Amino acid sequence: MQQGRRGFSWEMIGDLALGRPNLGPTTRLEIYRLMQFSLRHVLEEQLGTEMADRLFREAGKTAGQAFADRLLGPLTSLSDYVRRLQTTFREYGIGIVRIEEADLSKGRFVFTVEEDMDCSGLPEMDMEICKFDEGFLAGILERSTGRPYRVTEVDCWCTGERICRFVAEVVTEP
Amino acid sequence: MTDTPSLDQAVEALHRVLSDPQASPLPPPELRGHPGFTTLYQELSALRTHLTHICHGDLSHTIHERGPLSSCLKSLQARLRHLTWQVQMIAAGDFTQRVEFLGEFSTAFNQMTEALARAKTDLERSEARYRLLAEHAADVIVTLDREGRFVYVSPSVFNLLGYTPEQLTGRPLSDITAQEGCPRPGTVVELTIRRQDGSTRWAEVSTAALPEDPGDGAVLVCVFRDISERKRLETDLKQLATTDGLTGAYNRRFFVEICQQELLQAGRRFRPTSLLLMDIDHFKRVNDRFGHAAGDQVLRRVVETGRSTLRSEDVIGRIGGDEFAVLLPSTTLEQAAKVAERLRSTYEQLAVPTRSGTVTFTVSCGVAEWKPHFQTVEELLQRADCALYMAKNAGRNCVRTEEACPGRS
Numbered sequence: 001m002q003q004g005r006r007g008f009s010w011e012m013i014g015d016l017a018l019g020r021p022n023l024g025p026t027t028r029l030e031i032y033r034l035m036q037f038s039l040r041h042v043l044e045e046q047l048g049t050e051m052a053d054r055l056f057r058e059a060g061k062t063a064g065q066a067f068a069d070r071l072l073g074p075l076t077s078l079s080d081y082v083r084r085l086q087t088t089f090r091e092y093g094i095g096i097v098r099i100e101e102a103d104l105s106k107g108r109f110v111f112t113v114e115e116d117m118d119c120s121g122l123p124e125m126d127m128e129i130c131k132f133d134e135g136f137l138a139g140i141l142e143r144s145t146g147r148p149y150r151v152t153e154v155d156c157w158c159t160g161e162r163i164c165r166f167v168a169e170v171v172t173e174p
Numbered sequence: 175m176t177d178t179p180s181l182d183q184a185v186e187a188l189h190r191v192l193s194d195p196q197a198s199p200l201p202p203p204e205l206r207g208h209p210g211f212t213t214l215y216q217e218l219s220a221l222r223t224h225l226t227h228i229c230h231g232d233l234s235h236t237i238h239e240r241g242p243l244s245s246c247l248k249s250l251q252a253r254l255r256h257l258t259w260q261v262q263m264i265a266a267g268d269f270t271q272r273v274e275f276l277g278e279f280s281t282a283f284n285q286m287t288e289a290l291a292r293a294k295t296d297l298e299r300s301e302a303r304y305r306l307l308a309e310h311a312a313d314v315i316v317t318l319d320r321e322g323r324f325v326y327v328s329p330s331v332f333n334l335l336g337y338t339p340e341q342l343t344g345r346p347l348s349d350i351t352a353q354e355g356c357p358r359p360g361t362v363v364e365l366t367i368r369r370q371d372g373s374t375r376w377a378e379v380s381t382a383a384l385p386e387d388p389g390d391g392a393v394l395v396c397v398f399r400d401i402s403e404r405k406r407l408e409t410d411l412k413q414l415a416t417t418d419g420l421t422g423a424y425n426r427r428f429f430v431e432i433c434q435q436e437l438l439q440a441g442r443r444f445r446p447t448s449l450l451l452m453d454i455d456h457f458k459r460v461n462d463r464f465g466h467a468a469g470d471q472v473l474r475r476v477v478e479t480g481r482s483t484l485r486s487e488d489v490i491g492r493i494g495g496d497e498f499a500v501l502l503p504s505t506t507l508e509q510a511a512k513v514a515e516r517l518r519s520t521y522e523q524l525a526v527p528t529r530s531g532t533v534t535f536t537v538s539c540g541v542a543e544w545k546p547h548f549q550t551v552e553e554l555l556q557r558a559d560c561a562l563y564m565a566k567n568a569g570r571n572c573v574r575t576e577e578a579c580p581g582r583s
Contacts, residue, residue, distance in 0.1 A: 098256035
């Protein structure tokens, strides 16, 4: 079964109620991380770290777009949108989102994520690890605002912080 | 051995970083030879700088250092930045923000925003309620600024004036009334207002001061009530009370009242004033021969003809069945006699067509002049009545002055 990036749909997730009547829709976070880091390990070995990071970022972007389409919707009121973002991230156990800056007209946001699903609690690695999160937030913003965003993680649990901080800026160059 | 820095020196240097506000960002020169110590010293010094910035409320400082202490500072900075953003959102009117930080502070903060949200909702409901009242009231409700310009105008203004609220907003009150500036608070006045089509209406205007400037510059609220119909009724009632319904001439009571006012002024200004009493000769015969309807027509024509013959300042009243009085301001007895003669002659030549045939008639006139020693209008009327009696005795269809009365030369 070949699935292109644009071919993603929520149907691929399947009918969880039907498939997991006893275990339900959740799993342990270490299993999620087991999958992610084993995948990262293989990708880094096969393609190198840079390409692995890029693939994670791209996958995150696809996921972010689908997430925004299904769970967030368009950004019409900033405060309402932020509230939805915070609520949804918390509800799905992704992390605790806070806003440090939000300037829609300039296309600049600064988010922090505490208790991040991908990295909080990891050992220090001296590098920002949340490439999937970067793409995920970029995909969310792109879908919700209609403008492309580049998201960079500037602080990460893996670099010794206790929060992950992401700077999102609209991409203006062609 | 004396050149080798001791552990005591290192401890003293680190202690200064923690305790001395003036401590240098670099370790003492004698300790810089140890690279590990220099890095440790600089990191501690940098942390102190970051803490100072946060202490002073400056959250913009970038913390480059890593490690548990720096990450704690970053976490604190992130939470405070988010709190700042939340407060900015509340300042912009978003009262849904909730804080989950700093325990009692967050409880109090959330209670405050909830209270603000409730107050805002209550205010909006209240404003909506009053706006609904204003917009559906038959009376026109306006607010004015200090210069008397319209700030708010309720939609019912269109029915009263023919303007839309937008056409009046910003314009001065004097555009629709003779009122200059602002009406005084606490007053109720009746005034005429100009409609867009140029016609006028009467309005009762109640004015009150607004408790405080609501932010749009308004200082007064006025309620305009259309009282045109009431004014018309008042005018009709006044006319009914003062005039004779058949002829339109003033009735006796009001005629006497006008005479009193006129004679008071005439006395002050030493101005001659005369009075003329006029009686239709053998009016009973007119009624008997042509009927009362014809008689009424004759009475109406007496007044109409009199008005067209007399000056505008002359006042005509019907003081009896077929008896009329004319007050002639600024007129001597001699001039009044001439006026009476002109009237008599005019009536003599008048033919009044009625259903029962054409009626001709004559009148007799008695004339008297006001004298300063007269006490009442009745005295003047008696003098004129005496002269009228003399005219009747002289065969009717003639004019006599008070000089013809007995006791006069």
